[in-house]
Amino acid sequence: MANMSSVKNPMPSQEPDIRNKNFDEVALGYTEQQALDEAARCLNCKNKPCTQGCPVAINIPEFIKETAAGNFEKAYEIISQTSSLPAVCGRVCPQELQCEKYCVRGLKGEPVAIGRLERFVADWHNAHSTESAVRPESNGHKVAVVGSGPSGLTCAGDLAKKGYDVTVFEALHLAGGVLVYGIPEFRLPKDIVQKEVDGLKALGVDIETNVIIGKTLTVDELIEDGFEAVFIGSGAGLPSFMGIPGEALNGVYSANEFLTRINLMKAYKDDSETPVMHAKRVAVVGGGNVAMDAARCAKRLGAEEVYIVYRRSAEELPARAEEVEHAKEEGIIFKLLTNPTAILSEDEKSVSGIRCVEMELGAPDASGRRRPVVKENSEFDIPLECVIMAIGTSPNPLIKSTTEGLETTPRGGIVVNEDGLTSRDGVYAGGDAVTGAATVILAMGAGKTAAAAIDRKLSGKE
Numbered sequence: 001m002a003n004m005s006s007v008k009n010p011m012p013s014q015e016p017d018i019r020n021k022n023f024d025e026v027a028l029g030y031t032e033q034q035a036l037d038e039a040a041r042c043l044n045c046k047n048k049p050c051t052q053g054c055p056v057a058i059n060i061p062e063f064i065k066e067t068a069a070g071n072f073e074k075a076y077e078i079i080s081q082t083s084s085l086p087a088v089c090g091r092v093c094p095q096e097l098q099c100e101k102y103c104v105r106g107l108k109g110e111p112v113a114i115g116r117l118e119r120f121v122a123d124w125h126n127a128h129s130t131e132s133a134v135r136p137e138s139n140g141h142k143v144a145v146v147g148s149g150p151s152g153l154t155c156a157g158d159l160a161k162k163g164y165d166v167t168v169f170e171a172l173h174l175a176g177g178v179l180v181y182g183i184p185e186f187r188l189p190k191d192i193v194q195k196e197v198d199g200l201k202a203l204g205v206d207i208e209t210n211v212i213i214g215k216t217l218t219v220d221e222l223i224e225d226g227f228e229a230v231f232i233g234s235g236a237g238l239p240s241f242m243g244i245p246g247e248a249l250n251g252v253y254s255a256n257e258f259l260t261r262i263n264l265m266k267a268y269k270d271d272s273e274t275p276v277m278h279a280k281r282v283a284v285v286g287g288g289n290v291a292m293d294a295a296r297c298a299k300r301l302g303a304e305e306v307y308i309v310y311r312r313s314a315e316e317l318p319a320r321a322e323e324v325e326h327a328k329e330e331g332i333i334f335k336l337l338t339n340p341t342a343i344l345s346e347d348e349k350s351v352s353g354i355r356c357v358e359m360e361l362g363a364p365d366a367s368g369r370r371r372p373v374v375k376e377n378s379e380f381d382i383p384l385e386c387v388i389m390a391i392g393t394s395p396n397p398l399i400k401s402t403t404e405g406l407e408t409t410p411r412g413g414i415v416v417n418e419d420g421l422t423s424r425d426g427v428y429a430g431g432d433a434v435t436g437a438a439t440v441i442l443a444m445g446a447g448k449t450a451a452a453a454i455d456r457k458l459s460g461k462e
């Protein structure tokens with residue numbers, strides 16, 4: 001029977017004053033009954049408007065239909081036909097800007113909680129399935145994938161399912177890319193990522209860690225070694241800074257370093273070999289999901305005051321609404337329409353504060369958002385000991401500088417055509433290495449597009 005409730009089933013979660021002191025997952029996931037009830041809200045529209053918002057083209061009405069019937073494994077099979085990382089996407093994808101944005105139920109209420117249902121189905125499968133993946137017969141073609149983030153893993157998985165011998169080269173000691181070094185444990189548990197990686201290994205994907213393409217090996221050497229195609233999914237790991245005084249002081253981090261130490265190196269543990277500062281007062285500069293992650297991590301490290309310093313208003317915050325809401329619930333202080341002009345020090349070595357000016361919104365800029373301008377005579381200081389810069393990243397120039405004839409944009413992104421093909425024949429790219437920092441699901445879509453193009457080329461279907 002259809003559920004005509006105008007609101008989603010709420011997501012069970014830890015209480016804010018408890019979760020802001022631990023790194024356990026905040027959202028606890030739907031119960032079976034909640035999943036059945038939420039799935040019954042889907043109208044199973046014939047024209048499937050929700051699917052147009054999914055970068056990996058999941059058959060959303062069909063998987064929800066099976067969920068509503070209690071056929072959870074069948075629902076998982078439908079998702080897995082086009083998505084290599086369902087348990088990940090169900091947790092971190094901005095569904096409100098993608099599939100849920102087009103849900104008909106959203107016209108007169110809240111859309112169906114597609115992301116929460118995807119997470120439920122994936123978690124149910126991981127908890128109950130005893131079948132192991134069947135490794136396809138090799139078709140004799142070799143493909144190299146650079147980077148084990150969402151675009152690389154998706155490309156590798158799609159090709160492995162078609163019988164390609166795929167080797168993934170990862171610079172760090174653990175596979176997963178931004179899924180393991182960038183997104184905190186309380187948003188995406190690392191055992192979830194590991195299960196997805198293990199599933200790809202079961203398909204025959206070989207993952208070699210501690211290999212830096214451009215240092216250990218070059219793209220040209222991979223081709224010389226017999227790889228018939230190379231996919232570059234190396235992400236955007238080069239942090240940006242503002243260029244203001246004081247950014248070289250002790251206590252100033254890029255969000256990349258801060259989150260990598262915490263997520264990958266477990267710096268929040270007392271016995272960590274790569275500790276991070278446990279400051280009492282912290283400012284995070286930026287307004288995206290990375291800024292929210294850094295601020296919430298700082299709070300969990302024991303900070304009494306954590307500020308989000310963002311130069312635009314709440315309406316322009318680029319972070320997901322859910323992440324902003326969670327941050328506010330956990331006690332993060334938002335200093336909006338505020339811009340840093342200098343990082344202060346009393347001893348010329350360590351951070352003692354941050355100097356800011358108030359902003360006001362003027363005419364729209366090239367992005368369509370109103371441009372922030374400085375309000376006169378509005379300078380003020382915030383005393384603190386740590387500043388985290390979360391104002392964006394760009395692709396690392398290493399691969400560009402070591403690969404002959406690889407065309408890139410002025411911002412360092414690799415130039416590709418609609419199939420993900422670069423200016424080098426047989427070399428493809430996708431994800432943040434092309435676009436700069438974006439979402440997990442968009443990176444997965446790019447990996448999927450490139451995998452299809454590589455298959456067409458190597459199988460002679462072009």
